[in-house]
Amino acid sequence: MEWFECKVKYDKTMENGLIKQVTEAYLVDALSFTEAERRFLEEIEPFMSGEYMVTDIKRAKIAELFESNDGLADRWFKCKVAFITLDEKTGAEKRANQMMMVQAIRPTIVARVYFRKSFIRPILYTLLVNVVTKLCF
Numbered sequence: 395m396e397w398f399e400c401k402v403k404y405d406k407t408m409e410n411g412l413i414k415q416v417t418e419a420y421l422v423d424a425l426s427f428t429e430a431e432r433r434f435l436e437e438i439e440p441f442m443s444g445e446y447m448v449t450d451i452k453r454a455k456i457a458e459l460f461e462s463n464d465g466l467a468d469r470w471f472k473c474k475v476a477f478i479t480l481d482e483k484t485g486a487e488k489r490a491n492q493m494m495m496v497q498a499i500r501p502t503i504v505a506r507v508y509f510r511k512s513f514i515r516p517i518l519y520t521l522l523v524n525v526v527t528k529l530c531f
Contacts, residue, residue: 397454398422398430402438404446417449421470421495427451457492464499471496 403417420438424430430451438446473496476489 395423395425397456397459398424398427398434399450399452399454400430400434400448401450402434402442402446403449404442405444421454421456455493456495458494460494460496462497467497467499469498471498 398421399419400422401417401419403415405413406416408414420434422430422434422437424433431448434448434451473494474491475494476491479488479490480486481488
């Protein structure tokens with residue numbers, strides 16, 4: 395399975411009663427673009443009233459997904475993590491970047507805890523980017 399980022403444009407009623415056209419991005423787990431679109435539409439159709447349009451579907455380079463067992467963790471964070479290793483011969487620092495999705499309550503602090511719990515041995519890493527996103531299965 396691969397991860398696909400799907401975008402939908404629709405008219406959203408804001409808290410003040412005004413209608414505004416918005417574009418939202420969701421993440422879908424699928425085997426192909428066709429399946430991603432089908433699964434995406436199945437998920438969003440019950441929540442859409444009026445017209446909507448799928449504006450984009452693209453592969454998302456997500457290396458790993460960290461789900462929370464905490465019922466309060468209701469947001470997903472897209473994190474770019476740089477794993478740091480040392481070259482034994484030259485002593486130079488090497489970085490390998492990966493994108494990960496982390497379900498958490500707060501952005502940085504909780505995300506770091508998930509990474510520390512998830513690896514068997516201590517690993518040096520730097521959290522480069524941390525963005526809130528929507529996730530749709």
